[in-house]
Amino acid sequence: EAGVAQSPRYKIIEKRQSVAFWCNPISGHATLYWYQQILGQGPKLLIQFQNNGVVDDSQLPKDRFSAERLKGVDSTLKIQPAKLEDSAVYLCASSLAPQGTYEQYFGPGTRLTVT
Amino acid sequence: GENVEQHPSTLSVQEGDSAVIKCTYSDSASNYFPWYKQELGKRPQLIIDIRSNVGEKKDQRIAVTLNKTAKHFSLHITETQPEDSAVYFCAARVDNDMRFGAGTRLTVKP
Numbered sequence: 286e287a288g289v290a291q292s293p294r295y296k297i298i299e300k301r302q303s304v305a306f307w308c309n310p311i312s313g314h315a316t317l318y319w320y321q322q323i324l325g326q327g328p329k330l331l332i333q334f335q336n337n338g339v340v341d342d343s344q345l346p347k348d349r350f351s352a353e354r355l356k357g358v359d360s361t362l363k364i365q366p367a368k369l370e371d372s373a374v375y376l377c378a379s380s381l382a383p384q385g386t387y388e389q390y391f392g393p394g395t396r397l398t399v400t
Numbered sequence: 401g402e403n404v405e406q407h408p409s410t411l412s413v414q415e416g417d418s419a420v421i422k423c424t425y426s427d428s429a430s431n432y433f434p435w436y437k438q439e440l441g442k443r444p445q446l447i448i449d450i451r452s453n454v455g456e457k458k459d460q461r462i463a464v465t466l467n468k469t470a471k472h473f474s475l476h477i478t479e480t481q482p483e484d485s486a487v488y489f490c491a492a493r494v495d496n497d498m499r500f501g502a503g504t505r506l507t508v509k510p
Contacts, residue, residue, distance in 0.1 A: 318498075325502075325503070326502055326503065327404075327406075327489045327491075327500030327501050327502050327503050328444065328489070328500050329500070330497070330498060330499075333496055340496050341496050341497060343401075376443065376444070388434070388446055388449070389434075389446070389498070390446075391436075391443040391444045391445070392443060393442070393443050394443060
């Protein structure tokens with residue numbers, strides 16, 4: 286089966302600019318996750334969707350980050366305005382369901398550099 | 401929320417030796433514990449997982465043990481090979497909340 290797709294793979298922006306990332310989960314996967322992985326650290330969950338509803342966004346910096354999954358399939362994550370500390374790899378993952386099938390499949394990530 | 405600590409942060413072993421990575425978690429309600437391998441510049445990939453109703457699980461050279469009382473779980477890799485070199489992440493999940501450890505960089509020297 287096709288894996289989780291993400292684009293772009295790399296992005297370089299200046300601080301205070303805006304950026305958006307796109308994710309297409311594995312077909313049929315109801316649950317979609319966005320993680321932030323800072324160099325040398327483990328992935329940190331930013332937001333979790335179940336279909337098009339938000340399940341958990343407790344760690345999302347809502348003053349600058351936003352995410353949507355309007356039709357319950359693709360998702361976009363936006364940062365506006367970006368800060369230097371937002372430099373990280375943004376990983377999208379999907380799973381069939383949060384509890385029924387636990388395995389999360391990760392996409393290749395988008396490496397963001399904020400200068 | 402859940403807090404996961406992982407040790408050591410770096411581990412270097414000789415090819416053929418065993419490697420052990422340990423994680424502790426804080427929330428006794430956690431019921432799912434996956435381990436991911438992440439090679440440089442690549443996505444994390446699940447290598448083995450264990451659920452809270454199981455104490456040990458093995459898959460060829462990889463095994464995971466879980467001690468619910470002590471709230472810790474470990475990854476064991478036997479007969480290590482150079483291609484095992486990567487960063488390994490443990491994670492613990494309670495309800496919808498999955499928390500990852502900081503990672504262990506494993507280097508297997510030929």
